[in-house]
Amino acid sequence: MGCCNKLTDRFRGMPVANVVALGSLVSPQEGSVVSRELLKTPGGTVTVFSFATGQGLSTHSAPFDALVTVLEGQGHFTVGGEEFQVLAGQSLLMPADIPHALKADQPFKMLLVMVK
Numbered sequence: 837m838g839c840c841n842k843l844t845d846r847f848r849g850m851p852v853a854n855v856v857a858l859g860s861l862v863s864p865q866e867g868s869v870v871s872r873e874l875l876k877t878p879g880g881t882v883t884v885f886s887f888a889t890g891q892g893l894s895t896h897s898a899p900f901d902a903l904v905t906v907l908e909g910q911g912h913f914t915v916g917g918e919e920f921q922v923l924a925g926q927s928l929l930m931p932a933d934i935p936h937a938l939k940a941d942q943p944f945k946m947l948l949v950m951v952k
Contacts, residue, residue, distance in 0.1 A: 850874040859907040862886035864943045869893070880951040887911070887946075892939035900950045902930040909944030913937070922946075 850856060862870045864886045875882040880900065884907070895914070904913070905927040913920045913928055915936045922928050924944075930936045 858884050858947055859945045862945060864888050864945075867891070878952070880949065883948045883950075885946050885948060887938075887940035887944055889940055889942055893937055895935050895937040897933050897935045898930075898950065899932055900952050901932050902936075903949040903951070904928045904930065904938075905947045905949075907945040907947055909940075909942050911944045911946060912939045912941050 850861060861874070861884050862872050864870065866888050867890075868888055869891050870886040871883050872885075873881060873883045892912075904911075904922065906922045906924050908924050910921055910923045913922055913930075913936065915928070915930050916934045920928055
């Protein structure tokens with residue numbers, strides 16, 4: 837039994853102790869949002885998403901801070917009424933309890949880290 841075989845309850849959608857390109861873990865599907873939870877702990881979650889053109893998440897708020905890093909493409913985000921274009925390699929911090937939304941003007945992939 838290797839060092840990391842016992843960790844599958846926390847590490848759900850990503851190989852443990854392996855190098856991986858995060859964008860390769862989700863593929864865009866026309867008309868859909870695809871997500872894959874990579875890590876879930878009492879302190880938060882890490883999820884990778886893929887958005888097809890025109891897809892997004894409607895305005896909502898979360899009780900946790902959220903850090904988004906765009907992996908591929910670009911996303912259109914609204915946080916507290918302010919609009920942002922976030923490009924591949926860039927990140928955006930969305931504070932807890934502040935309404936936010938996002939839309940894909942083109943296909944894009946992102947990593948979402950939610951911290952409780």
